[in-house]
Amino acid sequence: MRDPKDYQFDLLASHRPTEPPLNEKVHPVAWAAARHCTSARTGDPNKAIRAIVIHATAGASTSGAVSVMQEHRASFHWLIPDENEAAHGKFVWASAPESRAAWHVRNNCSHKNVFMGATRINDWSLGIEIVNTQQQGDKFSDWQIQACAEIIRYAWVKYPNLTHIVSHARLDPMRRTDPGANFPWEALEHQTLARTE
Numbered sequence: 553m554r555d556p557k558d559y560q561f562d563l564l565a566s567h568r569p570t571e572p573p574l575n576e577k578v579h580p581v582a583w584a585a586a587r588h589c590t591s592a593r594t595g596d597p598n599k600a601i602r603a604i605v606i607h608a609t610a611g612a613s614t615s616g617a618v619s620v621m622q623e624h625r626a627s628f629h630w631l632i633p634d635e636n637e638a639a640h641g642k643f644v645w646a647s648a649p650e651s652r653a654a655w656h657v658r659n660n661c662s663h664k665n666v667f668m669g670a671t672r673i674n675d676w677s678l679g680i681e682i683v684n685t686q687q688q689g690d691k692f693s694d695w696q697i698q699a700c701a702e703i704i705r706y707a708w709v710k711y712p713n714l715t716h717i718v719s720h721a722r723l724d725p726m727r728r729t730d731p732g733a734n735f736p737w738e739a740l741e742h743q744t745l746a747r748t749e
């Protein structure tokens with residue numbers, strides 16, 4: 553079993569794919585809350601994006617994840633629903649505008665292999681939250697991993713400087729373990745990169 557702190561793979565500009573539009577739906581409650589729990593990015597938002605951070609909720613529902621945004625405690629750009637939810641297998645939720653910096657990583661966090669160890673990661677990243685309890689036996693579904701790869705590929709097409717795909721645990725190892733030891737990181741990497749080889 554791999555350590556979530558080691559979860560990272562990088563995208564090569566030379567392998568940038570062409571993709572159909574992402575199958576996403578705006579989550580109206582999250583989107584409204586995002587006005588109060590996101591920040592303006594510094595500089596051109598399209599050039600700013602360098603990384604995508606993968607999270608898991610440690611909760612069992614989309615509404616539970618959205619409540620964190622409603623309380624203005626944290627935010628993320630997409631939410632991937634769990635197996636027992638109606639959206640599962642169909643679409644992902646867009647929860648905050650990509651042009652805004654969501655609040656998903658602490659400002660003092662960094663990793664030497666991610667954008668040269670820069671801090672203030674929210675300013676130059678996108679956050680994906682996957683609904684999963686992170687408890688033993690609660691597997692991430694194949695569709696969740698496929699949906700996550702589709703978001704990454706969509707962003708890879710759109711953002712010329714996007715390079716690093718990384719776990720929250722790698723960026724904040726003292727406080728966070730998400731997306732957790734159950735997360736099939738190799739499968740995500742394979743599904744993201746496979747069709748470009």
Ligand SMILES: [Zn+2]
Pocket residue numbers: 606607608656720728730
């Ligand atoms: Zn996280």
